[in-house]
Amino acid sequence: MSNRTVIPFGPQHPVLPEPIQLKLELQDETVVSAIPHIGYVHRGIEKAAERMEYTQNVFLVERVCGICSFIHALCYCQAIEQLQNIEASPRAKYLRVIWSELHRLHSHHLWLGLFADAFGYESLFMQFWRNREMLMDIFDKTAGSRVIISTCAIGGTRRDISDVHLQEILDTLDEVEKQLDKTLPVILNDYTVKKRTVGIGKITREQALELGAAGPVLRANGVAQDMRQLGYAAYGELGFEPVTENDGDCYARAKVRARECYQSVELVRKAIRQLPDGEILTKPKGRPKGQVISRVEQPRGELLYFLSADGTNRLDRLRIRTPTFANVPPLVAMLPGCELADVPVIVLSIDPCISCTER
Amino acid sequence: MINNVLSNLFSKPATRDFPAKMREIAENVRGSVEFNTENCVYCGACALKCPANAIEVDRPAKKVTFDLYKCVACACCAEACRKGCIQMAKQYAHPSYRKMDVVFQGEPLLTDANGDS
Amino acid sequence: MMETMEIKPQEIIDIPNIRDVDVSELLDRVKKAADEKRRFVTMTALDRGDHFEVLYHFDRDLHLEHLRVRVPKGQTLPSISSVYLAAFLVENEIKELFGLEITDIAIDYQNHLYLIEGVEPAPMAKDKPLE
Incomplete structure (x- = not known):
């Protein structure tokens, strides 16, 4: 006597910028279970990395994700640096922080815009993306490219940021912060938004840990875990404290990201204030040999690279675990019990990046 | 509310009048690769460094073939070239109807995959 | 017995906190990790010629720990998804x-998570061409 229906959600859906399919089993309007299907954008990057030289892989791994390209390159370069036993210069470390945080900032802007769009707040979506454009212009000026900035290299960075540009970054950040002050309250205090996010897609702290959630999904459950606490690059010297919220619902996840925007602005300012002089590139020596794991914090959460090298100029194995890959099981746990109309909001609340996930 | 209305009425639009006003291209931008084969010694360093395998150097024939559509504009070739033959131009590659290789043998030639110019 | 043994031990940079376990005791080890509230990070498989090396990565308070099993080719490995979904x-x-x-x-996708019908199976195996 069951009147259950199965509705395929995606892979093409107005709120999904990337293809993931969820097979939703519904009892009337309520989701009973969800099974995710990915595999629409698998590119075989891990295999391609075995074919290319380890120095060329920097440009390959940047293409795992267009939104946080620099952070992928950073994670890879740090792993190779560990294997070759070299260390980036202090200035390079600070430059890496600056570019990483700008990437996080623009990624969170992108997500906030898409999140607003999921409720049908199109004007707000444009406001966020207009802000983001100011950040993209910084990349254009400092790195020479808007999206895949290709400035990270094994042993440091490929480009320096001049004092003129540093001042420009500071000015832009002032403007971005001013705009954030105007736009963020709309998404955080609006009656409709609250109605559709508070208590929706809730998971408990235990569930989040058990299902291996990463990044803002984990921190929205009060778990203060952020890979930046490991103190890679110059984060150890910047006095970093992770942002946490306790409710574990869509609203808490949005709030974590909103607060991280301000945190990133502060981190960039601090990094620019403390930026030391000096060389930007340490020459690598020898070829990588051994196995190493490198972890950094992406806008979406913890990114893990496992490298196995045998002393030739090609890697034996490169394993990439992206945060969305870890956040799909929590998503499956969030969906049962929610209304069909809330599914888009919940899916967006983990900030899915499917191209990352499948590599 | 009234402030918003007034400021939106009298402020400039957020967008550009696109075809009339182009976005200014930043200095040091990695736009597209520009070859200058006059000083080239055909050492092949650029082809070796290229992560996308977009460059082929034929030393005996003194020929450089550059696949514009494989290029990822990373500027590795420009860094590798000791003769300063490769520069990153301050303009982006233009769209095209056909995928063409750029062949340099003396004068740059544009050919498509079949070798027709 | 494997390639890694040929490299002199002092030259290898290996990941710390790694524990070799047997396939038969794997599930017990994983259950223990779950009881101790470790967060499952991911698994990594490596093709070592005659056998597969599978690493299980766990995290507790930003501290990584790993289990390593070696599975000869042709043998099976039990899933840990009953412990860590x-x-x-x-x-x-x-x-x-x-x-x-x-x-x-x-949730078994029957080899159709990434690959589609008619595609050569196991593309990441070392005996598959790189191009």
């Missing part, structure tokens, strides 16, 4: 891309 995606991935048979996965 989060492992189902990565287990499907390994099964599909390496051709290592993992049994009893909670």
Whole structure:
């Protein structure tokens, strides 16, 4: 006597910028279970990395994700640096922080815009993306490219940021912060938004840990875990404290990201204030040999690279675990019990990046 | 509310009048690769460094073939070239109807995959 | 017995906190990790010629710990998705891309997570051409 229906959600859906399919089993309007299907954008990057030289892989791994390209390159370069036993210069470390945080900032802007769009707040979506454009212009000026900035290299960075540009970054950040002050309250205090996010897609702290959630999904459950606490690059010297919220619902996840925007602005300012002089590139020596794991914090959460090298100029194995890959099981746990109309909001609340996930 | 209305009425639009006003291209931008084969010694360093395998150097024939559509504009070739033959131009590659290789043998030639110019 | 043994030990940079376990005691070890509230991070498979090396990565308070099992080719590996449900995606991935048979996965995609019908199986295996 069951009147259950199965509705395929995606892979093409107005709120999904990337293809993931969820097979939703519904009892009337309520989701009973969800099974995710990915595999629409698998590119075989891990295999391609075995074919290319380890120095060329920097440009390959940047293409795992267009939104946080620099952070992928950073994670890879740090792993190779560990294997070759070299260390980036202090200035390079600070430059890496600056570019990483700008990437996080623009990624969170992108997500906030898409999140607003999921409720049908199109004007707000444009406001966020207009802000983001100011950040993209910084990349254009400092790195020479808007999206895949290709400035990270094994042993440091490929480009320096001049004092003129540093001042420009500071000015832009002032403007971005001013705009954030105007736009963020709309998404955080609006009656409709609250109605559709508070208590929706809730998971408990235990569930989040058990299902291996990463990044803002984990921190929205009060778990203060952020890979930046490991103190890679110059984060150890910047006095970093992770942002946490306790409710574990869509609203808490949005709030974590909103607060991280301000945190990133502060981190960039601090990094620019403390930026030391000096060389930007340490020459690598020898070829990588051994196995190493490198972890950094992406806008979406913890990114893990496992490298196995045998002393030739090609890697034996490169394993990439992206945060969305870890956040799909929590998503499956969030969906049962929610209304069909809330599914888009919940899916967006983990900030899915499917191209990352499948590599 | 009234402030918003007034400021939106009298402020400039957020967008550009696109075809009339182009976005200014930043200095040091990695736009597209520009070859200058006059000083080239055909050492092949650029082809070796290229992560996308977009460059082929034929030393005996003194020929450089550059696949514009494989290029990822990373500027590795420009860094590798000791003769300063490769520069990153301050303009982006233009769209095209056909995928063409750029062949340099003396004068740059544009050919498509079949070798027709 | 494997390639890694040929490299002199002092030259190898290896990941710390790694523990070699047998396939038979794997599930007990994983259960213990779950009881101690470790967060499952991911799994990594490596093709070592005659056998697969599978690493299980766990995190507790930003501290990584690993289990390593060696599975000869042709043998199966039990799924840990009964303990950590989060492992189902990565287990499907390994099964599909390496051709290592993992049994009893909670949600089994039957080798169709990434690959489609008619594609050569196990593209990540070392004997598959790189191009």
